[in-house]
């Protein structure tokens with residue numbers, strides 16, 4: 321599908337997106353779009369609603385109003401989630417499975433692009449030698465790196481990265497930036513939340529600033 325000017329539609333579009341808790345608005349109405357090859361930096365103070373927005377996009381919370389389009393088409397949650405890879409605040413790992421077993425499990429759940437093996441992804445995120453280590457025995461930064469490996473393996477074109485730099489050392493921050501750059505070069509898109517304490521990936525970036533509801 322193409323837009324009326326012949327160009328491809330954005331990978332992700334939100335129109336009039338609102339979320340409220342107990343009738344209290346958290347954000348919205350929001351209108352934004354992210355094109356292939358582009359990142360959207362979602363900025364805002366603590367409590368501004370960044371995580372909530374990513375969870376709504378990922379289908380983990382239901383929007384109060386508005387639509388979310390993938391490739392220019394409004395999509396229901398199950399179809400949409402196939403186009404999205406969500407990296408949450410907390411690692412979604414099985415504590416008593418090994419690191420590689422976790423990756424295999426998550427790839428079974430969310431799919432895997434054909435180009436990279438879980439073992440290679442572990443090496444790329446600096447976890448070579450930790451394949452058999454139980455997830456509960458990994459440090460916070462190592463858990464984040466394992467979650468990044470899962471995102472890297474995902475076939476989804478849109479990455480939703482909630483504070484991807486948290487818990488990472490300088491090498492880990494550079495890793496996130498390399499990943500985002502490579503993903504965008506391959507025609508993907510990324511939404512990255514930040515409250516400003518970390519650098520943003522050095523890529524073509526739009527900004528969405530959230531402010532706490534009054």
Ligand SMILES: Nc1ncnc2c1ncn2[C@@H]1O[C@H](COP(=O)(O)OP(=O)(O)OP(=O)(O)O)[C@@H](O)[C@H]1O
Nearest residue numbers: 341346364365366367368369370371372373514515
């Ligand atoms: N599970 C929850 N139950 C009730 N209120 C919540 C819940 N999670 C978040 N909130 C509230 O929703 C608002 C937005 O929170 P959210 O986590 O989206 O903010 P954020 O911008 O990601 O903040 P931070 O930078 O601190 O991570 C806050 O006022 C928060 O208190």
